[in-house]
C-alpha cells in the first residue's frame with residue numbers, strides 16, 4: 001500500500017489548515033478506504049473528520065427547515081423520528097442503501113461524495129478517463145450494466161450510485177460547503193457534474209473545500225404525505241440500484257397540485273426533468289398519466305442494444321414510484337424499504 005499522512009483535526013479551522021493538494025477528507029471510510037485498497041485512490045494525506053463534533057448534529061430550525069451535519073451517519077439520519085416524519089422518502093432511500101453495518105459507518109457527506117461503481121473505474125489496470133484523464137474508457141464498448149442512459153458523453157458513461165441523493169434532488173436540498181475563502185451553498189442539482197469532456201471533475205466542490213452540512217427547507221416537507229422512493233436491484237436485501245425513482249406529490253381534493261420526480265442510477269447525477277413534472281399538475285392520479293410522465297422523464301435516453309431493457313425498466317420504476325406516492329406515505333416504513341415488492345397502498349410488506 002502507498003504511504004500517506006493521517007491527521008485527525010478537532011476543529012474546522014484545523015481541518016482546513018491541514019488540507020494540501022492530493023489530500024482526501026475521510027468520513028466513515030466505507031468508500032475511500034476500499035478505493036485505497038484497490039489502488040484507485042492514492043491520497044498523499046488523509047484528513048479524518050470524525051473528531052469534529054459540530055459536524056455531527058441534526059438541527060431543526062424554528063421555521064421547520066433542517067440542517068444535517070456532514071458527519072451524521074446514514075443510520076442515525078434515517079432513524080431520526082422527526083426527520084423521517086418530515087422527509088419520509090429520504091429516510092426510505094437511506095434505509096434501502098448498503099447494509100446496516102455500512103449505514104452505521106457511512107456519513108451524509110461521504111454518501112454525497114461516493115464515487116461511481118463502474119467496474120472499470122474500480123479496476124486499476126482498465127482504461128478510465130475519470131481516474132486518469134485522457135486514458136480512454138473501457139466501459140463504453142463493454143456489457144457494463146451500471147451505465148448512464150442520460151447525460152453521458154463519449155468520455156464517460158458512468159452513473160452516480162447513491163440512493164440518498166435521488167430524493168434530495170427531488171426535494172431541492174442545498175449542500176453547505178466550506179473552504180479557506182468561506183462558506184457557500186450549492187443546490188443539489190448543481191452539485192454532481194455531468195461528465196462532458198472532463199469526467200475527472202465529479203462535483204462542484206473546489207480544491208480544499210469540504211461539505212459541512214446539508215439543508216432541506218420547511219417547504220420540502222409539504223410532500224411528506226405522498227412521497228416514496230422505489231429501488232429496483234438484483235437482491236432486495238443488499239445491492240446498488242439498477243434503477244430507482246423518488247416521487248413526491250402534493251394533492252388537494254384528489255388532484256395533484258405539484259409533483260416532483262427524480263430518477264436514480266440512470267445518469268452521473270440524479271435526473272430531474274421539469275417538463276415531465278409539469279404534466280402532473282392539475283391532474284387526477286392514474287396509471288396512464290404516470291406512464292406519460294415517466295416517458296417524458298426518460299426522453300432522450302440512449303442505451304446499447306443489450307441494455308435497452310434498462311430504459312424500459314427506468315420508465316416503469318418512475319411510473320410505479322408515482323403510483324406509490326399517490327397512494328400515500330405509509331405510517332411506518334416497510335421492513336424492506338424501497339422494495340418493488342412493497343404494496344402500493346402503503347400496507348407493510350415483509351413483516
Ligand SMILES: Cc1cc2nc3c(=O)[nH]c(=O)nc-3n(C[C@H](O)[C@H](O)[C@H](O)COP(=O)(O)OP(=O)(O)OC[C@H]3O[C@@H](n4cnc5c(N)ncnc54)[C@H](O)[C@@H]3O)c2cc1C
Pocket residue numbers: 024025026027028029030031032033034049070096097098099102105106107108109110111112113114115161162163164209210211212238239240241
Ligand atoms: C458493499 C457496499 C454496498 C453499498 N451499497 C450502497 C447502496 O445500495 N446505495 C448507496 O447509496 N450506497 C451504497 N454504498 C455506498 C455507501 O453509501 C458509501 O460508501 C458511503 O455513503 C460513503 O460514506 P463514508 O462516510 O463512508 O465516505 P468515505 O468513504 O469516508 O468518503 C467517500 C468520499 O467522500 C469524501 N468525503 C468524505 N467526507 C467529506 C466531506 N465532509 N466533504 C467532502 N468530501 C468528503 C471522501 O474524500 C471520499 O472521496 C455501498 C458501499 C459498500 C461498500
Ligand code: SF4
Pocket residue numbers: 116118119120121127128129130131136137138139140155156157158199
Ligand atoms: S464509464 Fe467513466 S468511470 Fe467507467 S471506465 Fe469509462 S471513464 Fe471510467
